[in-house]
Amino acid sequence: MIKVSVMYPNGPGVRFDHDYYRDKHMPLIKRRMGVALRYYTVDKGLTGGTSQAPATYVGMCHLLCDSLESYHASFGPHAEELTADIRNFTDRTPVTQISEVVVENSGKL
Amino acid sequence: MIKVSVMYPNGPGVRFDHDYYRDKHMPLIKRRMGVALRYYTVDKGLTGGTSQAPATYVGMCHLLCDSLESYHASFGPHAEELTADIRNFTDRTPVTQISEVVVENSGKL
Numbered sequence A, B: 001m002i003k004v005s006v007m008y009p010n011g012p013g014v015r016f017d018h019d020y021y022r023d024k025h026m027p028l029i030k031r032r033m034g035v036a037l038r039y040y041t042v043d044k045g046l047t048g049g050t051s052q053a054p055a056t057y058v059g060m061c062h063l064l065c066d067s068l069e070s071y072h073a074s075f076g077p078h079a080e081e082l083t084a085d086i087r088n089f090t091d092r093t094p095v096t097q098i099s100e101v102v103v104e105n106s107g108k109l
Helices: A018-036 A068-088 B018-036 B068-088
Strands: A002-009 A037-048 A057-065 A095-103 B002-009 B037-048 B057-065 B095-103
Touching (some): A002 A068, A002 B037, A018 A037, A018 A057, A018 A068, A018 B095, A095 B057, B002 B068, B018 B057, B057 B068
Antiparallel strands (some): A002 A057, A002 A095, A037 A057, A037 B095, B037 B057
């Protein structure tokens, strides 16, 4: 299984509509990717490693797919539409990373 | 619920022992934090957003806890030991972020 992490850098004056992200953007991704998107997670940045430090990312999502192939086949045809929707909730450009899922959920080990 | 994301920056010549991380370091965290650590996930960085770009992070884990209080109460007393163990698998210093879990698993919505 692979995980696509989409991470929006935090910073002074950042615009990020967490409600739109949760209620509109992420469900849109799910509708477009269909069953190839096994599930996703959504995070709202609170702080850095200490309560005084700012969070590195204001918001993040992680998309879980069976393989790189299923991700590209399901996301690729909708990439333009989904990327264009980013401007509806933030002025930031995300950092994207693809990872191999080593442990999906330790509670299931 | 909150998520503690621990992200190890990638880079040329990075040292990161993914086996030690999965088999030794993460189980040690679980033993020390006990039930306060609901579960964790582990990722191994493959690429950036395109297959040509390097991953931003060589490895990541995410620790899921009920609250900031339960995280600090369970991790804090063992922070020194757990931080010292980092040198056993990598030469990198992690970026840590604490997030509010907005969507834990969309498959459960």
